[in-house]
Amino acid sequence: MSVTVASLGFPRIGPRRELKTALERYWSGKSDRGALLSAAAALRAEAWARQKGLGVDHVPSNDFSLYDHVLDTSAMVGAIPALYGWTGGPPDLDTYFAMARGSQGEARAGCSHGCTHEAADVPAAEMTKWFDTNYHYLVPEFPAEQAFALSSLKVVDEFLEAKEQGVHTRPVLLGPVTYLKLGKSQAGRPRLEDLLRAILPVYADVLCRLAAAGADWVQIDEPCLVLDLTVEDQAALRTAYVALAEAAPGIRLMLTSYFGGLGENLETALALPVAGLHIDLIRAPEQLDTVLAGARPELLLSLGVIDGRNVWRADLEAILARLEPVAKGRDLVLAPSCSLLHTPIDLALETALDEDVRSWLAFAVQKIEELAILASALNEGRDCVADVLSSSSAAARARKTSPKIHDAAVAARMEAKDAALDRRGTPFAARRKLQVERLGLPAFPTTTIGSFPQTEEVRKARAAHARGTINDAEYEAFLREETARAVRWQAEIGLDVLVHGEFERNDMVQYFGEQLSGFVFTKHGWVQSYGSRCVRPPILFGDVSRPQPMTVKWWEYAQGLTARPMKGMLTGPVTILNWSFVRDDVPRALACRQIALAIRDEVADLEAAGAKIIQIDEAALREGLPLRRGDWQRYLDWAVECFRVASAGVADATQIHTHMCYSEFNDIIVAIAGMDADVISIETARSKMELLEAFAGYRYPAEIGPGVYDIHSPRVPAVEEMTRLLRAALSHLAPEQLWVNPDCGLKTRKWPETRAALVNMVAAAKRVREPA
Numbered sequence: 001m002s003v004t005v006a007s008l009g010f011p012r013i014g015p016r017r018e019l020k021t022a023l024e025r026y027w028s029g030k031s032d033r034g035a036l037l038s039a040a041a042a043l044r045a046e047a048w049a050r051q052k053g054l055g056v057d058h059v060p061s062n063d064f065s066l067y068d069h070v071l072d073t074s075a076m077v078g079a080i081p082a083l084y085g086w087t088g089g090p091p092d093l094d095t096y097f098a099m100a101r102g103s104q105g106e107a108r109a110g111c112s113h114g115c116t117h118e119a120a121d122v123p124a125a126e127m128t129k130w131f132d133t134n135y136h137y138l139v140p141e142f143p144a145e146q147a148f149a150l151s152s153l154k155v156v157d158e159f160l161e162a163k164e165q166g167v168h169t170r171p172v173l174l175g176p177v178t179y180l181k182l183g184k185s186q187a188g189r190p191r192l193e194d195l196l197r198a199i200l201p202v203y204a205d206v207l208c209r210l211a212a213a214g215a216d217w218v219q220i221d222e223p224c225l226v227l228d229l230t231v232e233d234q235a236a237l238r239t240a241y242v243a244l245a246e247a248a249p250g251i252r253l254m255l256t257s258y259f260g261g262l263g264e265n266l267e268t269a270l271a272l273p274v275a276g277l278h279i280d281l282i283r284a285p286e287q288l289d290t291v292l293a294g295a296r297p298e299l300l301l302s303l304g305v306i307d308g309r310n311v312w313r314a315d316l317e318a319i320l321a322r323l324e325p326v327a328k329g330r331d332l333v334l335a336p337s338c339s340l341l342h343t344p345i346d347l348a349l350e351t352a353l354d355e356d357v358r359s360w361l362a363f364a365v366q367k368i369e370e371l372a373i374l375a376s377a378l379n380e381g382r383d384c385v386a387d388v389l390s391s392s393s394a395a396a397r398a399r400k401t402s403p404k405i406h407d408a409a410v411a412a413r414m415e416a417k418d419a420a421l422d423r424r425g426t427p428f429a430a431r432r433k434l435q436v437e438r439l440g441l442p443a444f445p446t447t448t449i450g451s452f453p454q455t456e457e458v459r460k461a462r463a464a465h466a467r468g469t470i471n472d473a474e475y476e477a478f479l480r481e482e483t484a485r486a487v488r489w490q491a492e493i494g495l496d497v498l499v500h501g502e503f504e505r506n507d508m509v510q511y512f513g514e515q516l517s518g519f520v521f522t523k524h525g526w527v528q529s530y531g532s533r534c535v536r537p538p539i540l541f542g543d544v545s546r547p548q549p550m551t552v553k554w555w556e557y558a559q560g561l562t563a564r565p566m567k568g569m570l571t572g573p574v575t576i577l578n579w580s581f582v583r584d585d586v587p588r589a590l591a592c593r594q595i596a597l598a599i600r601d602e603v604a605d606l607e608a609a610g611a612k613i614i615q616i617d618e619a620a621l622r623e624g625l626p627l628r629r630g631d632w633q634r635y636l637d638w639a640v641e642c643f644r645v646a647s648a649g650v651a652d653a654t655q656i657h658t659h660m661c662y663s664e665f666n667d668i669i670v671a672i673a674g675m676d677a678d679v680i681s682i683e684t685a686r687s688k689m690e691l692l693e694a695f696a697g698y699r700y701p702a703e704i705g706p707g708v709y710d711i712h713s714p715r716v717p718a719v720e721e722m723t724r725l726l727r728a729a730l731s732h733l734a735p736e737q738l739w740v741n742p743d744c745g746l747k748t749r750k751w752p753e754t755r756a757a758l759v760n761m762v763a764a765a766k767r768v769r770e771p772a
Ligand code: GLN
Pocket: 111, 112, 113, 449, 450, 451, 502, 508, 569, 617, 619, 659, 660, 661, 744, 745, 746, 747
């Protein structure tokens, strides 16, 4: 029996973010189309050659994208909304990038990782997260009468391009059912069945053209197979694959599922007339047995045995023990659990990492090496790779016992069962009285979410400090000056609760990760977030503790400049967890609780220093929701508990704020209320306060600051407009519940519009305070 290796997709950005450089040069007019396209071709050639060299048998093509593979699929099937003025034929770069980023707009501005929107003449298509990853795709939009037509031959072109370079690839397509389910439709959603009927001929045509070009296998991604599917969805899968099998008999399809187990879609998947099936054995290791039991003998199984969503080196001997009996009975493909798009590219570039930690890691290149070793061991016997296997096991053993990971003090603290740890002393109503008395704020108090503009100057100073061209003292003096100016100015314009401005923070997670033990940071560990935007997630490798206070000094300095209350400003445990690569040797809930305890210590120190208000941001709580509804409650239970562990140690009179920058609360309102924060600020400006219905309907007891203006655009909203929004909010909330603040932090804005908008915001608050 033979075992082969697939990668399912390779990171596109290039080891040095070459794609980002090429795109941004092109967008800014510093380079032309030819330069962009040849940079892209070079990246593809390098990825193909590299994977082939590493021993990948099924090298992917069409996994590359100039911006996003869902957008590429829309281009392929001609789903391009009328407003882009496209008239058929292959969409040109201008049309493509107009859909991606809007045209004539400033570059996308967004808060931290999440929210990203465009201010432009032609707006960009909506963008949202790809399943439960931090990769964002452009949401396809289908008008009521969507007609599809084969419009881009990128997938065929790239197959031929690789072929010319001597690499026979397995092209990757996003499957029709997942593609359609990811789309939205303004004019009432056309039925999946109808859309499918319209789109299948395009897919069939593409497959036939690929066959004519010489392709034999095609990887067709249907990650919707790991979601809760309706009977109609399952029927759509059958319709689609029966039609494609019939239309392109020369092509063998590798139906690819990832990000979870097939669950109740197992039977559907196994019955589809495809030649191969890929399953994720990292998220759902238990499905191996059921799939083996149900798969027809001639179905080629592709087993996702290496984690494509995380950065840990695998224990190869343990995997082999599992695979050996299986490989005796049938041919296998070994693969990462999902495309390697979601991992950094090459650990070899990380020359400054702690040696031990480094020995526990594997990035895309190393993951492929692991797959190749597994395949050799299965094909030729373990002996031929004995050395590598034993070093893999040795690393796994070392990791299990390393004192760098395992901290007895943290373990003892986790053991101590203190039932009161996640409860405030008294219920909200009683706390509120004490807080109102102590703070003495006006009705409809005004505040901001935390950050002020991270100007060119701030970024330059940070870079200079990192390079060593300015020393600690100079950098510190610069930050103090920025902070002092921001504090003075907030008092001047009459904000009630002030912030220090977060000038010292590069990023709301990294800033804390760098000060906590248990985290490391890479130099080149970039992962694509959207388009040219990449993030370098912290790596949480061990037990977390807080060696010393992280924010107290800045808070004290800022509070010392004003008599008004200064908010302590922290990132919450769930957000730190969800925006990091997390250790896989303990459950996420446990890692999160360790972070929560560390944040709790910081909260205690801020309170002891005199902070009357402490804000703990949980911008990423919602995005941590599992893909299947049935798994939500368990996640919400521990996530909410962690927030409470972090926040509940304070006195009744200390006010806890939280902030969340998304706008869907209906289905998690019980959990949000369960966090028991005294004040929550949320993003609402663009929903015209409608999303407050969730809070009103639930009779949410505590105070709420629904954002009165959208911070994603430089537009300055008028006093009138914000007054109207506040009045609208008052139709959902009691007056004593309402705070006045922008949607999110202001770090991506510039000072002039920030000043003007906040001056107007304060005026709007004053207006609603006046008797009508
Ligand atoms: N306090 C953070 C800020 O103001 C919150 C950012 C966020 O929620 N994404 O930048």
